[in-house]
Amino acid sequence: MTQTPAEESPRRAENDDALDVLTARVRELEHERLRLRDQLIGSQQELEALRTRVGDGDAAQAALNAQGAWERVEALEGELNTLRHESDVRLREQEQAFRASRTWRVGHAVLRPLSLLRGSRSAG
């Protein structure tokens, strides 16, 4: 059964909207990934900087500060591990939720014929 132009255009508009939402969501995820990478690197560096400061201090100063600094180091290590875990979990959850969404299904349906076409071209 073929569609008339009048029937096609609402469908196309809906597909375009779905693609826009899809693209915006991918960008949000990529932005979130940037932030998490920055935090990871920052926490690692903060940890190393603290270790160096404790190691570099003179004995008296180190004795005064060591306990507090090592507590902070431990806390940072904990934060770092949590951050690593959370970033994995959050990204995975967001991806799964998105794949389950109507937007993804519509977007996937829109892009699938194009993928198949590309596949047949490259194979040929």
Next chain:
Amino acid sequence: MRCIIDGRGLSDPQLDVARESAVRAGFAPGEIVVVTAAQPHLDDSLREYGLTILRFGSTLAEKTLDRVREAIHHHPRARLIYANSLVQTGSDASIVLRRVAWSPQRALVQDFLGPAVFVRPDVLSESQWELLRVLDVHALAVSLGFEGSDVVVHEDLAWSVVREYEQDQARDQSSMAHINEVLETRLPGWSVVPEDTSAGARVRRPVIEDALVSIVIPTRGTGGEVLGQEQVFVVEAVRSVLASSPDAHLEFVVVYDTATPKDVLDELRALAGDSLVLVEYTRPFNFSEKCNVGFVHSRGNYVLMLNDDVRVTSERFIEDLIAPLADQRVGVTGAFLVFEDGSIQHVGHWYAGRSPRHAMITQPAHQDGPRDVLLLDREASGLTAACVALRRETYREIGGFNEGLPSNYNDVDFSRKIATLGLSMVWVHSARGYHFESKTRIGTVHEWEHERLHARWLVQGSDPFWTHGS
């Protein structure tokens, strides 16, 4: 261990002085080998020894052999180690000439290794041994520099004594030929060519053919009077890039505040056409976030983060900034920027002490700089975010700009994150432009910005890429 004295071109009295210094440095007379014009090559039998090579008619500092042994111990992966020199300022007085940290791009043009160099011949390839056999230590360092960031190492102690800075600036045409042979295999299309400046040469790099360069420009659409004309900064920034690199494959991603005048956006559309991507930014000012938002809207395999108040003035600006990124050791490149009055705004950052600074800021731009630093592409500790180019995957890997530093020091943090990847920051002397910073920015730095920066990054006592005489 053997001491090799490069005696080519030296008189007998000069050779005697060099020989005596080697003995005072700790070498037994039987461990000293003199290479002369009559016998200009090292013998293959020397390959089994560690070699301390003395060049340029200089002398070794007393007890240097002990320092060399300590350096070998501290740098087990190093195959070539170079060190500082003492410069005699009087009969008993001297100052330390500190050499720059290993800088692979700078080394293509400039031999900054100094007169005393240690080499391990037993771990050299055949082609590298051939370079050492003819005492081309400069080309050997360039070759070894491709094998890892810890293979050529600077030791921050004085091993040699020189009479003046210029003594170790010898230029050797055969070395240039050898370096080009190394480049042929490592970076096809790259070459070092003679240039009529005091640097004597420059690096020629091919255009990267498949580069789509996304130029991310955060803006508010503001304007001002610069160079005698009232202008909208972002419009002129885009116009200047298009005029400089008409053949480059470009995408402009302009991240604009909601308050940006509509006619500015219309003008941008008219200028850049299909290559323009406009992204509205509705949140309070955060330079870092605007850059990151621009990045995620870009498609290029290379990105150039550009302030809207930069005006490109050199030809092939984009090509010059992108080409060094073909060398996978390079993380990011930056430009030679001047203020409206023509004085230096940016020739690389300088990290020494608590407050990161711009090197040579407000000095005249029309000069060679100490040791020709303004005439050659070279490594720096950091680069201004006003104009930095990098591969897309590098931006991603470091997590872009730190959004916890919305205004100041985000570029310092950015640069230091790149360094953690083992990648270098290269200032490109031929990529030139204005940066009208003083017209648009009030440079107040808050204490919390210092604290946030130094929570991550320790304060450095001195900058390894900016030294006495650089």
